[in-house]
Amino acid sequence: MAKLYSKRKLATPKMLPKKETIRLILQYSCALNIIKVGNMNFENIAN
Amino acid sequence: MAKSQLPDAVLVDKYISGDENALAILVNRHQSKIYGYIYSKVLDRDITEDIFQETFFKVIHTLKSRKYYNEEGKFLSWVLRIASNLIIDKFRSDKKMPMNRDTDELSVFARITDDALNAERKLIKNQVEVDIKTIIEKLPHDQKEVIMMRYYLDMSFKEIADYTGVSVNTTLGRMRYAITNMRKVIEKNKIYLPS
Numbered sequence: 001m002a003k004l005y006s007k008r009k010l011a012t013p014k015m016l017p018k019k020e021t022i023r024l025i026l027q028y029s030c031a032l033n034i035i036k037v038g039n040m041n042f043e044n045i046a047n
Numbered sequence: 048m049a050k051s052q053l054p055d056a057v058l059v060d061k062y063i064s065g066d067e068n069a070l071a072i073l074v075n076r077h078q079s080k081i082y083g084y085i086y087s088k089v090l091d092r093d094i095t096e097d098i099f100q101e102t103f104f105k106v107i108h109t110l111k112s113r114k115y116y117n118e119e120g121k122f123l124s125w126v127l128r129i130a131s132n133l134i135i136d137k138f139r140s141d142k143k144m145p146m147n148r149d150t151d152e153l154s155v156f157a158r159i160t161d162d163a164l165n166a167e168r169k170l171i172k173n174q175v176e177v178d179i180k181t182i183i184e185k186l187p188h189d190q191k192e193v194i195m196m197r198y199y200l201d202m203s204f205k206e207i208a209d210y211t212g213v214s215v216n217t218t219l220g221r222m223r224y225a226i227t228n229m230r231k232v233i234e235k236n237k238i239y240l241p242s
Contacts (some may be wrong), residue, residue: 015083017099022074025103031068034111041112 055122102130190225
């Protein structure tokens, strides 16, 4: 019987998030600014 | 040393100091492990994306608030713990409000029930109420008093204790004995009380 060769890799590919998700996380980080005044934190998200 | 080779603790310090690129390196370095971990629990790509995003929002918030105590080699395990807690929250909220999707075999509308009482249910409800009142009447006076005040007058145990002039613990004890005695009466007389 002829051997069957599969192009499919045996190891499962790494699971990765969507690029949009990563972009959103990094954008959120750039936009978020937290200022500590005494015991209080003031959050500011720049548009 | 290239930035991409810096240890996590150093990158976290840099990020807290304002270097946004440090976060990008951390995300890139650990995204596969974190994403894979979340997916292994929830088995849904969309939910995994949401939890992944929410995890890093919390990471960002905590680091920028300077609440994170930077220790060597703990960043990934810390992030995975955040992800794990979010997964648990997700399962809990799903349990309270399960999401049902239409399938070919079963429509969502098949699961929606009409809770309004029809004639049969009204009859059953009235009979159950009569049975319960009959059982309560058989209780000793102090136990009957607690049951009536608690379930028919919606009083708190503190209020019942004040009214009857006993301690809260005594009131609780009377309630417990009342319930136990009611169960005995139900079993003895083989009374059927449908839910």
